[in-house]
Amino acid sequence: MAKSRSTPFHVPNKKIRPAGWQVFLVGFFLFYMLVPIISTYVFSVATRWDRTILPEGYTLEFYQRAFDASYFTITLRNSLILSLATVLVSLLVIVPTVYWVHTRLAGAKPLLDILMILPFGIPTVVLALALVQVYNFSPLARSPFLLIGAVVIYSMPFMYRPVANAIQAIDAHVMTEAGQSLGANVFQVLSKIIIPNILPGILSGSLLVFATVFAEYTLTSLIVGARFKTFPLLLVEFTRINGNVASAFSVISFTIAWLVSILILWVGSKGQVAKTKAIRTG
């Protein structure tokens, strides 16, 4: 502002300040995006907030009760197991494939692209129905193993994009040939050269998959249900039992999502990996 006043030339106002219509639109956007979230945070520490504009008092009681809920630790543990197992399987299945297609099998690229867009075209309920119908025999039927297979499919695009971007950004061909000319085999090239070089992409993908699976409700509730209760299932259960405790659960869930997003940003800025858009919702 001071700069514009000191200069004798006319400086277009929009270069310094956004126009009125921009402020209005962005203000509306912020209002829509933030009010539900902030309200939930406040609600979770409010003693009573249904008669007054501001809460009548503040308390941490609902967090106490959330942590004391009989299933809290078990569901948190189950969610962690599911998310970490999915990240692991996803890495094992997708990273070598992306590398292979990029360096040795360019002909499979269109097929890979189709297989990666496919999960967006299949509603999660339909995937659940299909899997439950086919795998109706033990030990797979309605088991956590079947669930891991389902969520790996469902979260595949989130792993694929950052990894594919990272591989495209490095000279994988030259690196592979250099490694091979020095006598390294495919596994050594992958583990010693390629993976260290695309690590930021792998980390971004892993974090995205982790966050997506940690919040996953549909596949979990329809494939395994109460046998393997995860955190989102507990949350939905409590929306019907106690709203205050449910808001504490929601806050925990929102906070994890924010933290993972910040981590992804941090990883992305370290490795300058192209930003990936996450386009899947539940």
Add this chain to the structure above:
Amino acid sequence: MKSSLQRKTGHTVDWLGFAPFLLFCLAFEIVPIIFLLRGSFIEKTTHQFTIQHYLDLQRPLYINSFINSIKLSGLTAIIGMIIGTFIGYAIYHWPSERVREALITLSDVTTNFAGAPLAFAFVVILGMNGVITQFMLQYFNYDLYPKFSIYSFSGLILAYVYFQLPLMVLLILPAFAGIKKEWQESAQSLGADTLQFWWRIGIPVLIPSLIAGLTLLFANAFGAYATAYTLVQAKLSLVTLQIGYMIAGEVRQDQAVGMAMAIGSLFIMGLSIGIYQAATLRTRRWSKS
């Protein structure tokens, strides 16, 4: 040395490297979907081919589910596309880069805030005793209820637009970069005003991105389950909710009708994702030049 043709198509050995991934997709996605398709055409007791399950979809409950799902997805896709485009334009021309980046990050995070926590956040602000409901009542003496309810169709629209808006913002931002500054300048120097520029150049360039956004938003809403399940439950029938009830065995319905319903929704989703892909390929035309 490999010949160029071999390099392109790959040796049989090279395809073996692709096999584990392909097998995984076949096992947990493609084969089960094929079985689903087959099951939807098979009579359960006689194992004969039948289209009866699809004819059964004409029952009011199922017809209404499809109508409600299409109405909800279509409305929130249109609202999301229009408002999201304007918000995207405002963000694209925002002077401060830090603010721009912060808003893009916010969109990235919030578009994934679907499901139960989001649904519950909307109950907190717009439920019977919600914060905004109370605010309207006390300051404007206006009761949102019973005309509006977060547990109804109108409530679902608000909750769905929440994740549609930021998704549209993310999809449309690259498209604005495709409208070159020089075009606007040359149009101006040829005597075109702002309206003419947008009508003749801006919007035609944006159209593939707008269509891509609309179809992806539609598919995004059509396949959504957790948000609706948390908010409306049995008060409103949607395709995904109905299929969910059938899997959970909460309703005494023929499983085969559920399969027909699932195939019907796959068809609708496949159509919108197909248009999305075609439109996305069109957008590359402008970003390349």
